[in-house]
């Protein structure tokens with residue numbers, strides 16, 4: 001940690017009266033409107049960030065003097081008690097609120113809901129872990145005071161910016177992921193995957209019905225969903241090390257990113273969950289063949305038994321992968337997993353029968369093995385997808 005962090009951490013959070021005085025003329029009686037209208041809402045998603053909240057607020061208070069601002073934390077019921085901590089802080093800081101979501105996970109949807117909960121004309125999104133340089137916030141407000149700008153992005157990848165202490169692997173993954181979205185979605189800005197940006201409320205609202213809302217990359221979602229291209233300005237900053245706690249970035253986040261890209265490109269024609277289901281299904285074919293080969297290598301195992309083992313392993317694997325990835329947002333847990341697995345295997349069994357039936361029918365009329373085989377796979381996959389979506393994962397909605 002840098003020395004200035006320590007100096008800032010020294011003091012306790014300031015009580016409401018002091019803060020109201022320096023930021024926003026807060027009336028003591030709630031029936032009197034403030035004479036300084038709210039200008040900026042800083043939306044901060046949190047999951048297990050209990051040890052970062054005070055410090056972040058202290059820094060916001062430091063840099064946002066002279067701007068009427070509020071902070072909206074959106075917490076997904078962090079097990080470490082972040083929400084209770086934030087609610088305690090909000091009793092002393094009138095411009096702090098915490099939305100607490102139960103049974104939900106997702107950085108993008110958390111930010112979206114926070115942004116929709118305020119009347120402030122400018123909306124900033126920043127992480128709670130102090131990796132984003134808060135000193136940029138006043139410059140971002142300044143940039144948006146120009147009506148020709150809709151969105152200001154804090155960029156790690158422009159002249160003057162940087163990713164700080166990342167290792168070579170994370171650097172190269174981030175650079176490649178950035179290039180991929182720039183090409184696929186034809187974006188000109190240097191850091192479309194930034195988690196730190198400020199947008200005019202009207203511009204955000206023009207995108208809100210089209211957002212995919214999946215995963216980590218809300219900025220990319222907004223850029224790709226805007227009905228008319230947003231007018232973007234970028235400002236450089238250097239990504240800092242995390243203050244306290246651990247990153248939530250994992251392999252699933254990478255998968256969510258690919259699914260967001262799929263939704264924003266081919267999503268108009270094919271449901272993204274079907275793409276995900278199909279990709280996992282193709283992987284299942286490889287698993288099947290590998291297990292088949294291995295089983296046949298075991299002495300005394302005949303083909304029928306080997307094939308049975310392979311089908312079972314592939315189905316069970318597919319079930320767990322779909323539960324973790326395709327239906328990440330409505331994952332089955334506990335005993336529901338066992339029930340889900342049984343229903344999944346039954347439904348896919350019927351899918352296999354349909355697959356063979358369709359393939360045989362087309363083959364009978366036409367004779368082309370490749371076309372017949374592919375048609376069977378297509379029908380089987382769509383059946384499996386539809387049946388399991390309805391019977392395994394979407395069941396609670398029917399009740």
Ligand code: GDD
Nearest residue numbers: 045046047074076105106107110127128193195247248249
């Ligand atoms: N409410 C909620 N729900 N918040 C979440 C969730 C969630 O499921 N997952 C993560 N967060 C919060 C974290 O608590 C943190 O405040 C912020 O979102 C970012 O999470 P990190 O785990 O710190 O992500 P990172 O540092 O690896 O990546 C960040 O920076 C990148 C570069 O700017 C993210 O902002 C990325 O989107 C961004 O690309």
Ligand code: MN
Nearest residue numbers: 127129131247
């Ligand atoms: Mn972080």
